[in-house]
Amino acid sequence: MTRRAGAAIDEAGVIAGYTTYVDLIQDRIKGKEIIATTMKKEVDRVIAAIDAALSGKKCALISSGDPGIYAMAGLVLEICRQKQIPVARTACDPVPENGLRVEVVPGIPALASAASLLGAPLTHDFACISLSDLLTPWDVIEKRIECAAMADFVIVIFNPKSRKRNWQLQKAMEIILKYRDADTPTGIVQNAMRDRQNVSIIPLNGLDTADVDMLTTVIVGNSTSNTYLDFMYTPRGYSEKYDF
């Protein structure tokens, strides 16, 4: 956690978040008002957080990773726009009447923590794709996988599988295999930086049977990605230009 994120939590009287994440910082938020809701209750949670802030309380809406990457910061702005709540952006601006000041505090996104545990797979162009088709039609997701594979992006896959969504990852693998070698290094990171952390590097064509769940980030290398010992990395191109 950065110092700014810690300070924002400490300054807040109200903490809103997904139950699992609230539990992770229990010791830090003792005595504060808590708005904790489960999965699929994101809209209720964000509305409750906005209402708390409108009532004059400082409210920290927490995420794991970065709050702006596949997370709640967008929904805050979407709801404020829908309800036409005036919002100030910076600490220099006064809080508008009947309005809010919103600060998005960046964090270490899952893509960066997963990459760091694998080595350095993201040192060149990459695309991030969520395989969850709860809010996005599958044909849009499939087109993104196809285009990312075609253009030789390193591909970061979020939400690869859940109990109910069990076929999307295999389908993604099949699409990528049209453009990449079967042995393309593919990193699998479960529970990055948490209990039960698990890191492995497998060939792309083993992805369909890999041990993967909702809390797993998958990183498929591009055509130049390589492994060395227990590491996976993507060259930036220095070896083409310099001798070493």
Added chain:
Amino acid sequence: MTRRAGAAIDEAGVIAGYTTYVDLIQDRIKGKEIIATTMKKEVDRVIAAIDAALSGKKCALISSGDPGIYAMAGLVLEICRQKQIPVARTACDPVPENGLRVEVVPGIPALASAASLLGAPLTHDFACISLSDLLTPWDVIEKRIECAAMADFVIVIFNPKSRKRNWQLQKAMEIILKYRDADTPTGIVQNAMRDRQNVSIIPLNGLDTADVDMLTTVIVGNSTSNTYLDFMYTPRGYSEKYDF
């Protein structure tokens, strides 16, 4: 900076980095041995850092943002592989004879800090592309821009322009405009979280004349990205499924 990154710097006897970044943390590294080199001397710098570590010194190779995203972590592994230097990955593994232990400490990548200053443009699938053709052929870059635009990824553009590379950004804009509306919100962030920070949101078709340099991150919205007051955000899709 995270606590882990701060601790890694404090524990190190040698600090290696691009001169500009070394200067940014001068107060923290007083009295330490410094390996500072300028741009285009990345290979020399990393080799010097590896040599220092092989001589038994703890060495911190610093980056701004995240060291694994378009940064030096990959080059460390590439050079270790080339020179067949044995490398241990975790603190639990013993340091191999004539070898190293490498820990990649994740940071807040520029894409996350830029996004946080704009609002929440990255709450859905996105692609990151560097426009620098120093190490990557332009046709590869152009194909990536085309595919990312075609698949409606939010597009994060790094290294948009320098004194010598002055036509790539306009070309990128023209390609993206084949697939997206002229008024697609486009965020421009210079010197994120540093002196002379500058944040603006413009329509996509104004990108060619925008004030942009090497230290600028550009984020082009997807077909659903929107603005509200001074913010830019990309909906995740909640409003299609829930009333609010």
